[in-house]
Amino acid sequence: MKHHKHHPRKLLQRHLHNPPRGRSGLGVLWIIAFVALVALSLVWFGRSSSALVVYCSHDAIYSEKILQQFEQDTGIKVVIRFDTESTKSLGLTELLIREKEHPRCDVFWNNEILGTLDLAQQGLLEPYKGSGYDRIPDAFKDPQGQWVGFGARLRVWIINTQKMSATPEAVAQKLALPSLKHLTLAKPLYGTTRTHYTTLWHLWGKDKLIQWHRQWRQRGLIEAQSNGQTKNLVAHGHNDLGWTDTDDFFLAREAGQPVDMLPVRLDNNQTICIPNTVMIIKGTRKLAQAQKLVDYLTSEACELALSRSQAKQIPLGPVDESQLSDDVKQLKIWAKDGYPLGQLESVRQACLDWLKQEYLQ
Amino acid sequence: MIASPLLMAVGMTLLRSFVIAAGACWLANQWLKSHREQTFFSKGVWWLFLLAPTLTPPLLIGYAYSNTQFSLVAHPWCNELLYSFLLLFRMMPLAWLVLFFSPAPPLGASGIYCQELLDGKRGGQEGDGNFQGRFRGRFRGCFRGCFRGGGWWTYGPGRAMVTAMALVFLLVFGEFEIASRLGASSWTVWVFDAQVGGLSWEATGWALILPVSCQWLVFGIAALSLAPTPGTTPGSTPGSIYSPRQGAIAVHGKGGAALWVLGKYLWLILAAVLVCVGPLALLSGSMVRGLSAVWADRLIMQEIGVSLLFACVAAAVVVAIISRFKAIRLGRMLLCLPGMTGSLVVGLMILSIFQTSFFVFLYDTPIPLLAALILMVLPVGMILRAVLASSGSAIYLAEQLSHSSKPAQQAHGRSLLWTLVHRPMGLIFCVLFYLAYIDLPASALLCPSGMSPAGVRLYNLMHYGRYDTLGAMTALTYACPWMIFLLVWLIARGRKVHD
Known part of the structure; x- marks a missing residue:
């Protein structure tokens, strides 16, 4: 007898080799996925396109308040990307280097200096000498204005x-x-x-x-x-x-x-004073806003705010000393003996290469 | 050329992964033999204790034990033992789940028995004569049983064992977060460290060849063990490889069974306390005090929302993909290969792809992170799908029943469909959702500006020690998916009862 295509055995065989899909609850999942995707897109589009993108490797617990205050004071919206301890070696400096062809960051607030020197050497920074630049001692800023230090x-x-x-x-x-x-x-x-x-x-x-x-x-x-x-x-x-x-x-x-x-005193009795550094990333489309943020971070008010935080960071420029705690006053004295870290550029890569060889090869 | 510390790290990770995978499977197997539905705990508590260590985010475990590591800093082997035991506690339930939910193998107990009889006969024949001959015969018999007597491994319960071992091996081998916190020797930590000061993608790729080859090899073995057996359709043999009612006494004898049951409960409690309760307790002390501060923190709420959305989309896409696959085949295996390398490597890979001029217009969008999450959870989804796959014929019959003209049969059919299709898929979705939600390295690398997932910020804040607000933020972040699961479970339960 010739089997009809709707014969039960044929149907069952077809079913076994081509199992059902539409009945597996996928419809519900697709709806969930679609709704989540729409919500994700809305959040993404909802970010103000005029917002200043700030990469910040300084501790979020301290820097977040300062950047929020900047938003309130200037009305400039800031979108912050923090470094995490988990990505310390894949951190923001490395990310900025990877992004150099297509930067999305406008301002980088780095909590140290070696990465900053690396970025400056690679020509990724936009020089700027604003009001904050003038008040910071020469030992803690780039002569070309590519970066400036504060709160050390x-x-x-x-x-x-x-x-x-x-x-x-x-x-x-x-x-x-x-x-x-x-x-x-x-x-x-x-x-x-x-x-x-x-x-x-x-x-x-x-x-x-x-x-x-x-x-x-x-x-x-x-x-x-x-x-x-x-x-x-x-x-x-x-x-x-x-x-x-x-x-x-x-x-x-x-x-x-x-x-x-x-x-820690070096052989020549100098100390190691490591400043925060701030810099504008070359190619930013929000230069004016970026410059305002650099001025803000290198201002006396910001340095004082950082010195009042739990981290008790050391103001590098002139500040109202009466507003400093005894701890910070002592640190400020030690910081005056700081080694000129701007000179490290010449040995930075060689030292890193040796360390990688020592620990990874 | 592969650097020697990398080689050592890979060797150490391999050894650790193999030992933990074997140990976890052996324990899980013994547990299953003595498993009874009626336990000292209620069913819900049993599952809670069993799964708690596995479901505790590695971020929390690493954070909790990073201080313990200090006292072991002068004793690296103790540190290694601590790390290995934490992983064993976390992974053993996974092995148990795979074995428990695996469909019955094509070769049944009688088939294996016949094969054993056959092997025993051969061994006996070969062993006739002097002691050496008997020993050689037994050894050959044993060897044949393990390696050549492919029946047990390929068609018998060994299939599920291979899958469970492979799954545990892959997860242990790719583990990064706890290893980095405890300072354990691992290739993942090496890759992480090597990125300092920048490492070209080419150099990273060369360094990854050896560990990734190991992962793919093991994944290939797992895929082969999950491949449909000739002459059968996938999952065509319903039921588990072990009957839950099998009981301990038949397997271990009375005394042995009691010991196993006691040991099992001790293990359950110890694992839950060390891996789950301990880390949570560290944060919970300040949780209540910090809750009001967190409630007012708009940012953490937004970040939790973003994490949920990313996880939801990634899990749904993966479920949609795997629902089209009934079995793991070569082409489908290839889709899983990138995800086997772990979150860190996937993150770096996707980052470099979306930095090319062709894709750069998508760089600062949610797509790179979504792609990474999808790639990462896809292998787990594939394995779970293969393990939990129900028989096509069973689904067909359940559907027929659900279309019956009699309402009682319809209801029964719908109930069967729920058990065979919807519940496993829902379970897979939840697991994938959770894995995507707690991801850290790829999320930290790929999240678009202003859309940082919550875990990234938490990890950052954990650097500063424990304080009230952080405790509350952590509790809230990790409670969110569970509250959603609970809600979904209640809805599903209500629906089932209604049906």
């Missing part, structure tokens, strides 16, 4: 006061011990520890730095993942002392942990 932090020894006293002599004693298992510092591949290493490279030269670094590692130095971890290791008493930044130290002290600090 210092590299410091963080010391657990239950383990040792916070004096230069006690630190020297600890460092003279054969084992350095009580000492911690962050892996110098990124962040301000890299700036620290680059400074040492600039001061000492390659050979001395490499010898010193290897010796410390051989003596059992503990390498943490970040300055934050370094702070925690010392604050919790796992280590006696370590290198970190002032903002991390103040977090530990505010949390009531038994810590004290000393500035």
